[in-house]
Amino acid sequence: MILCPSERIAEMVGAGHWSNRTLWDMFIANVERMPEDEAVVDPPNLAAIADMAPRRLSWRLLFAEVERLAALLHRAGLRRDDIVVVQLPNCSAQVATYLACHRLGVVISPLPAVYREHEVSHALQVCNASTVITAARISKHGHAAMMAALPDVKQLLAFGVELPAAAVSLEAQDVSAEEYAAMRVQAAAIGLSANDVVTICWTSGTESRPKGVPRSSNEWYWQSKGTVDAAGMAPGKRFLNPFPLVNMGGLSGGFVGWLLKGMTLILHHPFDLMVFLQQLREERVDYTLAPPTILTRLLQQEALLEGIDFKRLSRIGSGSAPLSPWMIDTYRQRYGVEIQNYFGSNEGAGLCGSEADIPDSHERATLFPRPGAPDRGPWVTGINNLVRTRLVAVGDEREITEPGEVGELRIAGPTVFSGYYAAGPELNARAFDEQGYFRTGDLFEIASTRQHLRFVGRLKDLVVRGGMKISAEEVEGLLATHADIQEVAIVGVPHAELGEVLCACVAPKPGSSLTLESLATFLREEKKVAPFKLPERLMVLDSLPRNPVGKVLKRELRQMFREPQA
Template identity: 50%
Template structure:
């Protein structure tokens, strides 16, 4: 399915930014060049996470696994442009499931492991998905039972595959794969050869939350993903044979670009990690001889404060680390470089494709790199960042629409380029609001021009009403919509408040009806009645006599943030 306008495709290909190579072509090139080299490694605690014995695959084994899975899906009737929703922990199985979809031209829609019936059934409904691939369990949660609940309210689902040792109302993936014979693979290959997926076809639909209450589907094609992988690989300076550790869930921009797409670019080894477990993460860095990984700023700062945690890590191998989603400490950036010779790269990105990276060559001063990004576009500056020649940016006053060129003035960041998506999945009204009349994507993020020569951008805040908890976007409006239905709630506003580990947590400001609810009652209502993901629960409750509003009744969240957000956890 090609949804990008033909003129846009032609322009990017004429400029050499897009091509005809798919993500599967990338995989095949590495399997041809280094078939027996290690390519993909499971988390060592996968048995504890999902009841599955961890595995390690060479590039040839990756290709063979993808071909068998694609043949299995084809035998069950899946064809190009069908949609399959996938909910698995970071693993060999998740990686091969995504690649098998790409092989067939099936659109993969990966969902966070935390999603529950509400979110999953909504994704199935909005995409018209005809298949599910899910774990039997992730951690302590029974995902086999979750699959059954989603199937019961999703009549369009044809086939559901369960990944695990056995059990549940679905097709056991391991058993089904064991029954795939060479003739099945040959049949699939012959059929796909007649109508192969192209680099312009949609590969994934990921999900993001913003001002709308419902998550928005973000379709991305192979070329859009390849651009992201090229940018990540260049920033991390990865080479064939390097080893990367991916702790970000491979369900959105962070995990798929820095994990899957970067791996397919440089052709080394991808070591998976999920859910985040600090002792396991550190042992993987040591034992897997990792050259590059990513981690939240607070974690990197905490590691420097305890030398014992870093004991045994070979910093001759671990040359660079990426970080983002919250402000970086200049002390952390400087100390990692001075004490261990490690370059910390400051990364900003969104599912829609807005992507920036502050690396040592472009932002040498650690104090600047902790808070600044290159001001990309036609502003008279030259950057080494790999996507600098194909990314345009400007700041716009969100009230007047006038472009901002003076330093220190907050404005909405607007972006153009070959990595930017072309619109939300089957949501023309939302798409129309998200691009201005000149075709710039309106990110909803506020930046200001900074630096001695106005060469940088500094992140200021968000225009959109979202809370980013541990890298996951949560729509405040969605949680408000549910809470207002609780009989003990007369009025509600949800905001984020600072947390030194997760970046932000959810605070519910409630005007009670009667005596007022407890936080436990509200969360039980959200999880059991509304069946939301656990990470969307509120973590702080404030009972108020009334919410601040302007004369026409508009809620003034900035006043609530001014009162509560400065204090963090109390």
């Protein structure tokens, strides 16, 4: 299944960015180069998560498991360009399943383990898929039974025990020599290219229904290379991946980057801080990823970090929210660890703030390299030289070239996808501008250095109050430093005269009390915020509603304010 236009393929190949090296080619190269080296390590608590015994597989043993699963998938009638929905926790069975599908040219559509019937049915219908691969249970939920009850699921393949009658077990089936041979003949005949779609991942659905994002081996390559190059990864390095292998965060470095570099992939999922720390201590980890909140929490409870070999673990990746300069400085000064700051999306937007390109911790906390910045030589991290960016004023498509003005980031290059799957020409036309740049929906500004970009917020999170545009994420970032706030989200709510005003949706820390007046005083007097940015509504909640990958569902918060308020 090749969805990328031939003109773009020719452009990328001609520029030397794309090749015909598939993810399968990367896997085989590792199997042949280091067959007995450790390839993948399961979470130690996998039995409690999914009734599967944790394994440590060499590249040779992983290859054998991939071949077994590929033969079973071939037996089940799966062929090139079929789409299979896969819902598994991070584990060696999941990794082997992805590779087995890719071996046969079967497209993988991975779903977060926390998706339920509503989200799964949407993915099945968009992809026109009828086969699902899952586990009997993930944590306390019976996934196989849930899938068996969905009308769109015609074939259910599953790992684990106590499967429903409709499910075919992938655990302990014998495979005949004839079946292996038939699978290998089929795999050899399909002529899989690096432009064939490997995965269809899903956007977060924070504002609407999730959209399918197809990506080929070529589109994955540079996105992943940027991640692992910045981290100093190399063959034999040990990478602890706690992010689900279902979207850019986990797949880029945790799956594709692992194949690209020939590392040991140590898996973790769902996130459990104490298990994560146990793995950091016991698995000789060279690199890992963690959200900013977790990294800050660990510094506030430093006893948790005892026993970790920071001579090996010299870099940690983070992102998804502005980082704290204090946090970056403290890891560097106390432990010799450099924190990498990543920005990316499933569609292929990618920027990397590493210590090599942004040595100053205060700049690295909030800034990213600006590809194509004037009077700037090449960046150390290659991905920052490959992508092309534009900053465009909201509303009038005027290109921004001076510091201080907020605009939408547009991006193009070999990392960027070719369009949403089965989305129709109108949606895909809106996704790209007239110059072929992807409209990220992310707001940035050019920093005073002129060589960097500063993330401001999401385009859809602009609140327009009396004609004044306010970034919700900017105000959220300020309120997040309030001593009594545990979680906060800012949404625009209707107002009869001003159009919209800001509502602060807050989950306070236990024992704390918050008032609208106290928040306004904090922003006005401590943060020196302009008056028009002050919240004019307050909603106090126990916790904020989130989607399966942890993003706040602002549409649910807005639904509480459907009628204009004077």
